Amino acid sequence: MPRSQAPLFVMDGRGLVLRWSASAAGLFGYPAQDAVGRPAMEVLSGASSLGGWRVGPLSPGSDGPDWGVWATGPDEDSGGLDQAVLDAVFTQSSVGLHVLDPDLRVLRVNTVAVGMRGLPEDRILGRPVTEAYERYSPDITESVLREVLATGRPRRGVLVRGRPPTDPHREHVFSTSAYRIQDRSGRPLGVVATAVDVTEREGAQSRLRLLHAAHERIGRSLDVLRTARELVDVTVPAFAGSVLVALTDAVLRGEDPELLPKEGLPLLRCAASAGQYAGGTPKVGSVLLPGLFGDTLPERPALLPPEPDHPDHSTLVAPLTVRGQIFGVVAFQRPSATEPFDHDDLALADGIAAHTATCLENALRFTREHIVMTALQGWPLRPAKATRSALEVAQRHRPGGTGAGSWFDVIPLPGARVALVVGQVEQPGISAVATMSQLRTAVHSLTTLDLDPHELLARLHTTTLRLAQEQGKVPGIEEPTARCTFVVHDPVTGRIDVARAGSSLLGVVRPDGTIDPAPVTAGPLLGAGGPPFACAELTLPPGSTLCLASDDAAPGTSRSTEVLAEALAHPERSPERMADDVERLLPPDAVLLVARTRRLPESELAQWDVPADASAVGRARHDVDRRLKEWRSPVDPFVVELVVSELLTNAVRYGSAPITLRLIRGEHTLTCEVTDSALTAPNLRHAKASDEGGRGLHICASLTESWGVRYSAGDKTVWAEIAERATL
Known part of the structure; x- marks a missing residue:
């Protein structure tokens, strides 16, 4: 095949596809957007029956870094060059590669796979995969590998967690895949397993999920103590083994939060906790000793130095502040068996603490508004x-x-x-x-x-x-x-x-x-x-x-x-x-x-029908005086008679029949009511010295606690309330 012919696709030194031609799309059945960025082994593993492949540099005399892949005819010999390229892939690829035979014995591994496992190559080659990695769980279980070998259906992107011997104190996450390899007749030749360390990617996604959970679950209630409890529930054990949330005494009392002090700490009380905090977990509501969160509270999340009694514990402290006001502080702690906090954890703690502080501010504002509302409702x-x-x-x-x-x-x-x-x-x-x-x-x-x-x-x-x-x-x-x-x-x-x-x-x-x-x-x-x-x-x-x-x-x-x-x-x-x-x-x-x-008893009421005649006013005064004596009312009878006389006189002169007089005895007052059928309203005016009338309502207003007029469908009632000690 002439070297000038364009390759089907181009890959880099790590074996990842860089460019994908239209011929490759038709031959392999993958569009360019699905092929670019994938390992070349994934593409070639299921295409052995399509013919042979020749791999080489893009131009004569060049040693990379990019390589081309050409299709070869049945009579063309490219085995030597292909083997050289495969050797390059196995020594330079950043993807861990394992080649297994039909019995799932390890035929070949690249240097990355050896580094991931932390085992020498001579302890891996020729041994069954389960035996070679019996101390370190294999990337993909034996049942999955046999399924790939039998069906030819690949398994991609299976996440596996573990602690490799090269880094036993840190959990790593690997994205593993398995593909069947076969000859031109379709006979299975074995399985290729790949592994990529995606610890950083999965860590970033895990932190994003935790931050999203904090926004979803913290602040659902407008209560400061429940908000602190929600912070604990979200972060244990997803972020820390133990968490201690402390709020300032002012916030717990519903007062305005203090400004973040430059030195020392404000008075803090335990609001919520979970897990076994080093140095003892305090009870909710107890005052926390100075120094539990460091000598001074940092303005941003920070790592505390190890404690002498617990040197292996990792402690992260984050203030709960909004616009320079301190609502409290939260301390996250991980025991020695887990990974210590790092820089990425500081950023995550900052986001969680900021959201929690905002929720605490909303809860405090609601509490104060609720106090105001309750006070107004009770007035x-x-x-x-x-x-x-x-x-x-x-x-x-x-x-x-x-x-x-x-x-x-x-x-x-x-x-x-x-x-x-x-x-x-x-x-x-x-x-x-x-x-x-x-x-x-x-x-x-x-x-x-x-x-x-x-x-x-x-x-x-x-x-x-x-x-x-x-x-x-x-x-x-x-x-x-x-x-x-x-x-x-x-x-x-x-x-x-x-x-x-x-x-x-x-x-x-x-x-x-x-x-x-x-x-x-x-x-x-x-x-x-x-x-x-x-x-x-x-x-x-x-x-x-x-x-x-x-x-x-x-x-x-x-x-x-x-x-x-x-x-x-x-x-x-x-x-x-x-x-x-x-x-x-x-x-x-x-x-x-x-x-x-309830109904007023008859003993508390007195009512008379009064004729629309001026002479009836005197008889009404006499009836009122007699009833006051029967009641032994403490109200001055002269004031009552004067008020009754003025109200009845107005009703006789300006109102219309029927006219009714009613007395209602209260606990400390006596109410006089005169009802007539006229809807004209009486007016209070200031009579001149020479006027012969116009002083009746003025006298009533002067001698009574209050007076007024109310209307119904067919009449009006003029009333006046007289206090029990009202006198001239």
Whole structure:
């Protein structure tokens, strides 16, 4: 064959294919992208039946470093040159080569294979492969080799781990492959096994996998101690035999982390540990002695010098810092039986520690925000004494979750009435807590206007829109929406006025055990759909139970109504016990109110129908005086008579029949109410010295704690509260 003819392919001195021709692709069935970079032995091992091969330098007189491979005819003799090339491959290739006969005896090995095994060549040649390497597991087991020999199907890329005699203190990883060799007739001649040391590659991939696992598994909870525990679980035993995580005392108390000190160490406490740490493993929460992590804490991961009592242990220390603030420190330790930490391990520890520190910062921020949220949800204190004559209330707040802005309130209203409020801002986070606090304050302010529940929600919707306009200008804060249920209970009549925005839980249980899980349909969200909001008026017998929560029971299931009914189907139980059962059905961060209704006893009420005649005012004053004496009320009777006289006079002059006077005796106040059918509102004005009238409401406002007007469908009520010590 002329030397000028182009070779089928070109390989380097190590036997790896460098260039692959179209003729080679057609002859061997491998495209160029699959052949380039592979050992030439892999290509030629399965192609003996295609003819002979001649291997030589690309140009006459050249000794490499590149070699060409040409196809030879049946009469062409190239054995001498081929043998020379094979000798070169066996002496210069960086791939370990083993040639085995059909009985799996070692016929030939190259110098790399001898170096990998650490055995002299004369102890390997001619012996069965399992016997030659009985002390050092062979690259591929005997069963695999016999399968390759019998079927001709190669086995590639089998990873084998071991400690070769040349480097017994370090585990190496070899990528091994096996190929059958055969003559032109297809008769098996033996097996060629290759081995490549891929320790560095596998080490890099292992470190990447561990770093990925750290990002996946560390920081799944917003709790500093659980984050420390997750760090331990990820790194033992994949990275170290024992791990000790310590956090600063300030971080464990929920305070701001300190700056990384230039000298010494901050006060550290054990947060999590695993394995047998040299020098003893401390208990969680214990203060760690100075020097356990070195004299000074390094700014980057560093190796500690060996301890005198444990000279063979390798210890790596990494600070848990974010922007110069120290959250803690982690120490990784490997015993003497394993490989010591190296430079690559320092880089991996740096990545794991940085991610953990960020997670600790997030957990600390959440903890502080949760404390703020809980404090805001608990403000102001619930006025239990002011509402116990109308309702028996059980309150629950289920902590946890994402920190949603949930709240509830029990607000006393004039006339012994009580308002129940339950709400939740949809967007979680500290912005939701701030919005919740603003909406809660707005509800308290709106209740002073004596609005119907659906009117109050309409105005609260306007407030939510205003907050959305303000917060919409702040990057990263979404426009707020909220759900809210507002209920007013009148213990005099037993009437319940309710309105809903959103789909929060609302159920009614009557004393006979009948349950209405949805007395009012769900309405649009505050700040979203807007009014009109769903509302209803109910008259409940005393002993009925109202259940309000900021979220649905058993959310996301079709059994929410059924589950709620099962929890509320025992009206004989106290509100506290019912609240315990319902609370378990609610999602995290939900709030709950369970209220048992009461009626005011007749001994606490006095009511008269007053004719629309000025002469009836005097008789009413006489009736009021007599009732005060029967009650032995500490309220000044002269003040009460004056207030009653002024309110009735206004009703007779400017209102319309029927007119009703009602006295409600409270624990420390007396409420006077005058109801008439006219919807005109009384106005407080400052009369001039020469005016003959216009001073009635001014006098009432001066002598009473508070006064106001509320409207219903067909009448209005003017009321005034008089303190028990009110005098002229």
